[in-house]
Amino acid sequence: MLAQFLQFLFSGITVGATYALAALGFTLIYNASNVINFAQGEFIMLGGMLAVFFAQSGLPLPAAMLLAILVPAGVGVLIEKLAIEPVKGAETVSLIIITIGASLVIRGLAAVGFGKGTFSLPAFSGETPIDVLGATLMPQSLWVLGVTAAAVGALWYFFNYSLAGKAMLATACNRMAAQLVGIDTNGVLFLSFALSAGMGALGGILIAPLTLTAYDVGVMLGLKGFVAAVLGGLGNGLGAVVGGLLVGLIEALGAGYISSAYKDAIPFVLILLILFFMPRGLFGARLTERV
């Protein structure tokens, strides 16, 4: 009983960490531009696929990983420069379609470049499972949790103690006011796309040894990251992390105890229920509409 529960718990928070990173990506871009970046899932895919690609081409794993973060970050910046900056202030629907267009381009290029097969990345430190009260914990899960925690910590430090981070927070609060006090809001937009693409790619690399990766894994991962971001209240960084872990946990428990066939539906049922009762997510701010 306990062993089984622990097993679900481990797999839940491991996947949840990836959702949390994706949700943070959504949050960063949303705060800088009010855009929901539907290409976020493709950064996760790119991270995993590029890490496999660079590792197979002979680079040592750390170097392959670094490149697999930097390249998607570059792609994120490219999207921002070419497609988001020129259409500032467009309607939500138009922005959604632009980012979906971007995701199709990335996914299509990945399919052409890497083929449509599935790939796996070797685990960072062996495949010997650790026994915890009868449940098995893969060493890779510890890597996922540890690195995610470190990334979240670094981000927290960045927002609270660096000038660039504070400029991003200020822009999120009120772009006009931020601009008036001399903050380069375009620079903020640039940085937020680079950061969130890098964050998504990191999640994709960490989870790749556990789940296999392919050119089309980004769709579901991205949508679940979006669920996590909305669950935590769009625009709330802490909410995104908590939302990600919660979505992962509830999905794993639901798949284990209720129905594994409906595993992918669970996050969406969850978010509908939450939104019915809390229209702004768990930690979303209340807003008053001005006429």
Place this chain on the structure above:
Amino acid sequence: MRASPYIGLHIVIAILALLPFVLPNSFYMDLAIRMAINAVIVLGLNLLIGFAGQISLGHAGFLGIGAYASAVLPTHFNLHPLLAMGAGAALAGLLAALVARPIFRLKGNYLAMATLGLGIILNIALRNEAAWTGGPDGMPIPALGLAGFELNGDRQWYWVVAALLAVSVWASLNLIDSPFGRALRALHGSEVAARVVGVDVARYKLAIFVMSAVFASLMGSVTAHYIGFVTPGVADFFHSIELVTMVVIGGMASVYGSLIGAVLLTALPQALATFEGWETVVFGAILMLSMIFLPRGLVPTLAARFGRGV
């Protein structure tokens, strides 16, 4: 000015009437039928997105309800296909009515999330309930007919679908000029202001959502009968996106934009088939480019350029 929308309607009817005599072969006939079916769906969706300003990223789910009602009810319960179509529409309408109140308290991206979730849940259910739906492989659909007469062949289908489209265009034009349509546009402009002047915002949102869901379900049934086979792909996220894209590329809140959007995006995959493997890339790039350079959609942008209201 008052008469001008109907000039367009006459042109549409004229094109629809002449088209079968101009099209060279059944390939183009098939394309025209699918364009017309999509156009009807997009008209309904544009009322919701363009006029009322409420986004739906799960509309293919309602299409799926209609398509699968037409598949499952006649196959497993021996129901007449027309009754099955009606039952599907009723089910879609009921589901829309049920979720409308909680969903439409949400705005913008939260609304996008909720409708997206709804569509994905429906799609996963269709994939999983294999005993009823045939699972990911889908299932065949019986022919559509009434009193001994059975619809078959491209010609017959074309006239049925063309008539549906003409009626839908006429109905949409009338609807947006009615008090109902003005109320929708008012709540798109500002919900609070609409409420202040006495528009029952929640009721109108519910009505338009139910209407577009019923539209989608009926056309889902029609598509399914026309193709003769249905797979869960009809209800997937990408199809929802395709429909929204048709609305936006043609032009939000433009009846004729809906037609153009449906025609262009139905033809696009055919045109891209020559790119072998690069279709997705080119399709995505076209979406991005058209939104960057024509953010208001084709018809409204062109209409503004030539100084006429459409």
